[in-house]
Amino acid sequence: MVIRMGARGGIEPVTTSTSALNPQRAYRRLTHEDRVFIEMAINSTPAWSMRAIGRHLDVAASTISRELGRHRVETGRRRGGSRETRYHAGVAHHHTMRSRVRTRPRKLDCHELRSLIVTGLNEKHSPQQIAGRQRMMFPNQPQLWVSHETIYQALYVQGRGSLRHELTVAKALRSGRSRRTPASRLPSRDVRPWLAGARLTDRPASAADRAVPGNWEGDLVVGPASSGIVTLVERNTRFALVERLPGVRDSATVIDVIRNQIMRLPEHLRKTLTWDQGQEMSRHKDFTIATRCPVFFCDPHSPWQRGSNENLNGLIRDYYPKGTNFNNVTDDAIEAMVEQLNNRPRKIHGFHTPREKLNELISSVALGS
Incomplete structure (x- = not known):
């Protein structure tokens, strides 16, 4: 800008504006140089309008209006019945910088x-x-x-x-996703004969209500070399049971491991088990005969139908990422992981832990008897 001195001095308009030099500049706060320009523009003869100043600085006219309204100081002169005020760039910038200083502790x-x-x-x-x-x-x-x-x-x-x-952990948060994974739109698979009479639609209505304890969801978390672990979670308390497979994943072995897990529980806490349509549960009737706990299967490509178990498996992957060979993981390490998971506070329980909720159920039944 060109500044002319004297009684009829002021600022001579320039041919190029800030917006012309940088037409794609995003919103910004006024700088000290901007405020000096505003002061000289409103005091020039003739004075610049707010719209003209805004166009030159590439900001809205309302920004200039608010700036002039907030940062005016008294001059000591009187005009009419009130003291005269004017805009001062130095004072305006000082007030703005001071307002950005955090006075309240974090x-x-x-x-x-x-x-x-x-x-x-x-x-x-x-x-x-x-x-x-x-x-x-x-x-x-x-x-x-x-x-x-x-x-x-x-x-x-x-x-x-x-x-x-x-922090002592490598990751503070479990999930690395930036958005929700959409539900599958794949067509349903062919019907498998061992699913007859054991589909989700055949499951008792009480099992769909999470208020009723004793209904479980299960799945396998697998790794290379036929390794894997069996994961079970109770739908009401979110209490987890996890056990390592002995290096094979055939149906007889999986059924044997699940039977050992379920039979450790009181009878009133083993009502149903919901699983996906994996071949490892093709001999589910043997499990039901041994435990009196019927097995029901989700629809194809519908993991949300056993969402508690999917969430548990995601938590486990935080400890053992994909590619982990579970044959090299000790039983003590698995037990320590399950202990930590069952002692996590959960929002769904008012931030009580699954273990605390399971103990409440067992205690209530013992007192009732």
Whole structure:
């Protein structure tokens, strides 16, 4: 811009504007140089209009209007019955910078709260589970409450990722997905003879109600060299049972492992078992005869029909990614993983753990008898 001095001085309009130099510039805040230009433009003769200033700075005229309205200072002169005010670029920029300084301490600056969050993340609890558990464990100490979004911000938003170096786990969050995986649109497979009378539509209505305990969902998590583990989860409490296969995945072996898992439970906690249509359960009638627990099968390509087990398998993959040879995993390691999963707080239970909910069921039945 060209500045002319003297009584009739001012700013001489320029031929190129900021928008012409950078036509695709995104929204930005006003800089100190912008504010100096605004001050000189409104004090020139003739004064620039707000629209003209906005076009030159490539901002909306309403931005200029708000800037002039917020940052006016008294000159000491009087005009009519009130003191005269004018826009001052230096004062305006000082006020703006000072308003951006954070005066309130961040929630995670509290050492005790921060320590509890780091401990939960190291135990592979999700931010939502940690936040809910804090409110349940400290109902009268709101200074120890935190939202799950605050934890996410502290982990991933640039400038606030100060929790990362305090963690002992490689991943703070389990899922690496950026969006929901759509349901399959594949056509249904051919009917298998051993599914007759054991489809999901044949399952008792009480099994579909998660309020009734004793109904289980199951599947295999497999690896190379015919390795794998059997995973079971109770639909009401989300309590998990996991056991390693002995190096083979034929139906007789799988049935034998599931029978051993189920028979450890009280009789009132083994009502039904829901599985996918894998060949490993083709001898499911042998299992039902031995345990008196009928097996029912989901529709093809419908994993959401046993969503609790799909969620459990996803949690297990956090410990043992795809490609893990379970023949090289010890039974003690599997047991330690299951112990940790069953002691995770769950939102669906008001942030109680599956083990706590299962113990409640067993205790209630024992008292009733």
